Amino acid sequence: MVKHYFLLWVSSTLLLSAAVLGLELLEGNKIRTTEYMGLMDMCPILIVMIGLTAFLLFPLTLVPVSLLIRKWVRISFIIILIYTAAGAAIGRWVFNSLYDERFIREYGLNSAASIILFLTAGLIYAMIDHFSAIRHLSPQEGSPRAE
Numbered sequence: 001m002v003k004h005y006f007l008l009w010v011s012s013t014l015l016l017s018a019a020v021l022g023l024e025l026l027e028g029n030k031i032r033t034t035e036y037m038g039l040m041d042m043c044p045i046l047i048v049m050i051g052l053t054a055f056l057l058f059p060l061t062l063v064p065v066s067l068l069i070r071k072w073v074r075i076s077f078i079i080i081l082i083y084t085a086a087g088a089a090i091g092r093w094v095f096n097s098l099y100d101e102r103f104i105r106e107y108g109l110n111s112a113a114s115i116i117l118f119l120t121a122g123l124i125y126a127m128i129d130h131f132s133a134i135r136h137l138s139p140q141e142g143s144p145r146a147e
Helices: 002-026 040-070 076-097 101-107 112-138
Strands: none
Touching: 002 040, 002 076, 002 112, 040 076, 076 101
């Protein structure tokens, strides 16, 4: 069980960091004003901040959610749909959190890029969760082998 959640911790950190950096490269680089501190201005610091935030968020958010989903949902396809939909919702939230409404309007930023990036991260996370659960969890712990 520990191997499963450790693998999810590492993969979620990498996936969330990659999604945020991808969003910053695709949309944040369109913003050309000194009011916005993005990847062009503080690249190394931003990368460390994103990675550290993703690393610290996993035990507080994804572990409890993953445990509850594994406990109550036994159909792998539904679990994958939940993580993918959650990724899309998080993508929308991150986009709205990072970029002010004025920047979105003035620079033509598109939230679809964020939704697609985080949806993809959610899908990859779900697949890692599924295959890791088959390998590392017993049926009592929520392994898909119990289906």
